[in-house]
Amino acid sequence: MSDHQSVLAQAQAPDLAEMTMIGAINSALDVMLARDDAVVVMGEDVGFFGGVFRATAGLQKRYGTHRVFDTPITECGIIGVAIGMGAYGLRPVPEIQFADYIYPALDQLVSEAARLRYRSAGEFTAPITVRSPFGGGIFGGQTHSQSPEGIFTHCSGIKTVIPATPYDAKGLLIAAIEDNDPVLFFEPKRLYNGPFHGHYDRPVTNWSGHPSAQVPTGYYRIPLGSAAVWREGMDVTILCYGTMVHVVADAVAEMGDVDAEIIDLRTLIPLDIDAITRSVAKTGRCLIVHEATRTGGFGAELSALVQERCFLHLEAPVTRVTGFDTPYPYSLEWAYFPGPVRIRQALRAILDD
Amino acid sequence: MTSNSPAPPPIANHPPLRLHVPEPRFRPGEEASFDGLDIPAAGSVRQPEIGAAAAEFRDLAYTLVRVLDDEGRAVGPWHPHLEPERLRRMLRAMALTRVFDDIMFRAQRQGKTSFYMKSLGEEAASIGAAFALAGDDMVFPSYRQQGLLIARGWSIQDMMNQIYGNRADRLQGRQLPIMYSAKDASFFSISGNLATQFPQAVGWAMASAARGDTRIAATWCGEGSTAEGDFHSACTFASVYRAPVILNVVNNQWAISAFSGFAGAEETTFAARGIGYGIASLRVDGNDVLAVFAATQWAADRARTNHGPTLIELFTYRAEGHSTSDDPGAYRSAQEARNWPLGDPIARLKQHLIGLGEWNEERHAAMDSELAAQVRADQKAAEANGILGHGLHQPLEMMFEGVFEEMPWHLREQRQAMLDEQKAAGL
């Protein structure tokens, strides 16, 4: 939240508006479409309809069908075409309707977008930003709930960004669009319309009144590769991103007696390694929380990094709280979701060590 | 580096290039008329010999096979001459599908489940085919062919249990509502990922052929899904190996908010997709259940006699929203459904049966109320086993079963951790 405050302070008289995360994403696209005529927005249902989650609502009307357009239903085609448009000199922002449907595009993403700069020695690049809603918590079953970020962090050449607030979503999306490398921008769909603390049995909350829902209406960037310290603390470092930032923060607050330092990574590749090591050196303990499946997930990478770089500071094993290694089980969603209880249990175990 | 490229040709006086982006004809609030649509008269399209080479009837990919005329008479070479009892069973299956859809849609609105998809107006696309196929022909449906399962006599309660993800759900609460699987009905597990079933159906058919079996396969996808690579892979394999498979494209004009032009309909038909692959291709009035039956039967005979695959475009209209998650009023004219020129498949078969003297309004009304009562009774019984998120559900450990045939150590550990967590939470 620190750069939130600094941007707000820097800007002379920033026009602020309260935005949901969807609204902030829409605003980022709007700002970039207006600023740079090379930016194009494309994807299934993104045009006239404005997207199944309304992220692109109103944009086609404002910028026309050459800048904001519907595509045929072929994710492989969407990414391949975006790469070609990028090679021409445009700056495409394709949407994959759900992260669960990104797999048909895997070849274009992994073998093409991620490799173009390297294999052509910089002659060609893929300055594309692939937006895609991800994560569970909406009873969407196995094809509307997955968190596949670990697949992409594993293949060299793609940046991976995941916001947790409206303010970050807009600043990070603008930075991603301006980035000359391919960026996967995963949007935690459970946060689109309000923060979610993991209590599925409590009333739904919205962004209204949330400090990070105060978003400048104009242009600003949050640099890729910078984490945010959500809460400072001395007892334990918690590394998380996306929906889990809110779930973690609430679990810590409810425990009352744990002085945790909560780090919202915001960008997985490139990772803000200094923020991590600085914090773990201070606290000596580290919990990693993500919703994605456990084995080979991004948490495994984080755990290895912390172990390699902070070994002498560690007073307890680096621990992971994650989704289980099963497909997202539709009706058993809340037993699967890494919620407050799982986080509390892990924190108690780490702190007792 | 010196360039070896030849000198560029002299610059002609070309206009600047222009990008074409398709636009549907009607948007919300606009008058919608289908007057310009070319609808050949019922009975006017020839029927090729079962063994004819695909190249001999390419024109059938650009017309519409139709049997029922505007007065409800069955006419022409595709008239399947079914006995009245069979027609009544088809009518009943379509009506049951519609009642089921209606009640489950409302169950979603009442918060008893998270999601539902209707097939309103498209019932013939499934039911005509189901009646023409053998009961053990393998079907690989998309999410909008609930009619196949219903026509094959599957238990309505079993389908509801799946929709509620409840204690009695045979699929163990793991899959999104309506993503059924029913091996005993030769009905493949439905995927949420579009068009994946297409090459799978071809593979099943190839295996059946390789083993000298007699069973064939059939698959369905929406016109929007034909853009996926899987559709084209399926066509290539089907053609190369002359697989005994029927590839159905249900062209209901809309893919969520994208009209069929975004799948290529401005330039050609979906049946014509088959021509480039050398596949026999038919374009059929999808709201005429007799035409669907006849085309499927013809394609099945062709497949069974080793004449290979057929691609069938079923031309129809999605009369409702895509699912419970969208409002079609936001992207298309509400008049479209009302003015759809090919009518309602149930009304058309009903009119035909009445014309034959084999049905009447009283029997129809009695059938409708009987079906509604039956489905409501099934609903009550299903709900006694729980609805989504309330009360009775699968044992939570079920989540870890079936990832693999045998559960590895890490899943056993995770299962135990989950149970401990539930205990700690006092659940």
Ligand SMILES: Cc1ncc(C[n+]2csc(CCOP(=O)(O)OP(=O)(O)O)c2C)c(N)n1
């Ligand atoms: C691979 C993949 N991409 C996107 C989606 C999201 N999606 C679900 S249904 C649908 C539209 C499909 O339209 P169509 O194939 O015409 O079938 P219809 O729904 O009209 O029956 C889309 C885009 C998906 N399920 N799978």
